[in-house]
Amino acid sequence: MQVQENYSLKSYNTFGIAAKARFFVSVATISELKEALASPLHPTKFILGGGSNMLLTKDIDALVIHISLKGIEVLSEEKNHVTVRVMAGENWHEFVLYTLKQGWGGLENLSLIPGNVGTAPIQNIGAYGVELKDRMVSCKAVSVADGSEHTFPLEACEFGYRNSIFKHRLKGQFVITEVVFQLTKHEHDLHTEYGAIREQLKTLGITEATPKDIAEAVIAIRQQKLPDPKTLGNSGSFFKNPVISKTDFERFQTLFPEAPYYIVSETEIKIPAGWLIEQAGFKGKRFGDAGVHKNQALVLVNHENATGEEIWNLAMKIQKAVHERFGITIEPEVNII
Numbered sequence: 001m002q003v004q005e006n007y008s009l010k011s012y013n014t015f016g017i018a019a020k021a022r023f024f025v026s027v028a029t030i031s032e033l034k035e036a037l038a039s040p041l042h043p044t045k046f047i048l049g050g051g052s053n054m055l056l057t058k059d060i061d062a063l064v065i066h067i068s069l070k071g072i073e074v075l076s077e078e079k080n081h082v083t084v085r086v087m088a089g090e091n092w093h094e095f096v097l098y099t100l101k102q103g104w105g106g107l108e109n110l111s112l113i114p115g116n117v118g119t120a121p122i123q124n125i126g127a128y129g130v131e132l133k134d135r136m137v138s139c140k141a142v143s144v145a146d147g148s149e150h151t152f153p154l155e156a157c158e159f160g161y162r163n164s165i166f167k168h169r170l171k172g173q174f175v176i177t178e179v180v181f182q183l184t185k186h187e188h189d190l191h192t193e194y195g196a197i198r199e200q201l202k203t204l205g206i207t208e209a210t211p212k213d214i215a216e217a218v219i220a221i222r223q224q225k226l227p228d229p230k231t232l233g234n235s236g237s238f239f240k241n242p243v244i245s246k247t248d249f250e251r252f253q254t255l256f257p258e259a260p261y262y263i264v265s266e267t268e269i270k271i272p273a274g275w276l277i278e279q280a281g282f283k284g285k286r287f288g289d290a291g292v293h294k295n296q297a298l299v300l301v302n303h304e305n306a307t308g309e310e311i312w313n314l315a316m317k318i319q320k321a322v323h324e325r326f327g328i329t330i331e332p333e334v335n336i337i
Contacts, residue, residue, distance in 0.1 A: 001025055001035050003042070003063065012066065013051035014114055016233030017308045021046070021064035028068045028089075030177060034147040036065045037175070045144065047175050050091065052115035052235055053123055054335040055315075057308035067118055069177055072098060080187050083137060085180045088118025092125075096215065105188030105211035106135045106181065109197075112222045114229060114236050118176040122166040123333070124159045128218060129191040133159040135181050141166075141174035150174065162240050162333055190214060196221050225296040233302030234293065238315060239273040239330045252326065273322075273330045274298035280321040290314045312336060 007024035010016055023042055027033040037045060042063030049067050069087040072095065076083045082104055086095050092115050096107045109130035113120075121139050125132050138153045158165040166174060188211055192198055200217035201209055209217075227234055241262075244252065249269040253259065256279075262270040277283065277297035284294035289306035290313070293299040300311055315332060322330050 001027075001032055001039075003039075007064070009048075009051070009056065009060070009064070012048060013054060013056055014229035014233065014235050015055055015302050015308065015311065016229070017056040017302065017311075018305075019056040019308065020059045022059070022061045023063040024066065025063065026066040026068045028070070030069070030142065030149075033065065033067070033069070033142055033175060033177065036063065037142065037144055037147055039063060047144075047172075049088065049119035050114065050116035052229070053119060053333070054337050055235065055308050055311055055332075056337050057312050058337070060337070065175075067116070067175065067177075069118070075180065077185075080185050081182055082185055083180060083182050085178055086117050088116060088175075088177050088179070090117045091115075092117055092120055099183055100212050100215055104183040104185060105190070106130075106183040108211040108215040109191055109218055111215040111218045112226075117179050121157060121159075121176055121179060122164055123162055124157075124164050126162070128194045128197055131159070133157070135183065137180040137182050139176050139179045141176045144173055144175060149177075161243060226299060227293055227295075227301060232293075233306075234299050235334045237273075237298045237333050238300040239277070239298060239318075240333045241270050241273045242276075242328050242330050243268050243270045244328065245269075252328070256326070271328065272298075276322045276326055276328060276330060277318055280318065280325055282318050282321070287314055287317075292318070308337075 003023050003025045005023055007021045009021055010018045025036050027036055044062035046060050046062040046064045048064050067089050069089040071087040073085045074082060075085050093112050095117055096111050099107050109128040113125050120132050136154055138151055140151050142149055190209060192209060197217050200220055206213050243264055246267050246269060260272050260275055264270050274297045282292045283297040285292050288310060289303040290310040291301050291303055293301050300315060319330055
């Protein structure tokens with residue numbers, strides 16, 4: 001295990017923030033992970049995956065353990081289903097492309113989401129009507145406290161909207177090492193209910209869509225709206241779409257009848273945070289090197305040399321403006337470090 005000191009994390013976070021790790025190690029096996037977690041020389045540990053769902057506002061005074069576990073394996077196969085295990089260090093989008101190449105369906109709506117597989121359950125990533133919980137069977141994790149291995153079946157993960165047990169009750173207590181999915185081989189459960197997907201499929205001249213078609217549509221949509229972190233630092237959607245009660249929504253709709261919305265349940269309505277931010281006047285605005293993307297107000301960007309603190313100050317300014325205008329609180333989707 002090779003530990004490095006004062007290690008730059010700029011290339012390890014998609015915002016491109018120039019923060020440093022006091023100590024840094026990359027682990028490629030479970031035994032290396034356990035050794036790093038047990039290191040008595042570095043009592044404080046920080047787990048780093050793909051770096052796509054965090055905003056570094058300061059240097060990290062800890063041993064940063066970068067998860068680089070690799071591998072994809074088919075565990076079982078039936079007539080219409082395949083169960084596949086993927087290690088935490090695999091890039092999420094590359095894994096989705098791999099499943100499509102095999103002809104498997106289920107993850108196509110989650111194409112081009114940044115980050116690695118191991119952090120996907122923490123956030124319960126989702127897009128265009130599909131969430132990770134809809135396809136996941138279980139995940140395995142190592143205890144930070146004692147290095148013991150635990151399997152978490154779907155029900156034990158307490159998944160919610162952009163939430164899981166790993167984000168609240170067990171936050172920081174486990175390192176996810178692998179995730180198991182069940183995907184379809186033939187009778188695919190396709191989700192094309194979002195208007196953007198339907199329009200994109202229409203543009204492509206597709207009437208009978210396959211998982212690959214839907215993935216291509218989602219990729220095209222996301223590329224139009226979301227900047228590539230390699231050229232413009234960002235973490236994708238910075239804020240969660242707020243979910244409000246039906247009663248609150250009725251009052252909101254009276255004042256803002258033009259606002260888009262999605263029905264979550266009989267009692268809850270989801271309002272697009274991007275629309276709220278745009279209406280508050282922040283779309284495309286720049287404050288030094290911290291800014292809001294010109295095509296999607298939900299995305300905060302680092303134009304070049306913004307600090308994490310500057311981006312977080314902008315986020316709080318947006319939160320305040322949205323609340324003052326609409327009476328709705330929008331919360332960060334990314335982790336603020």
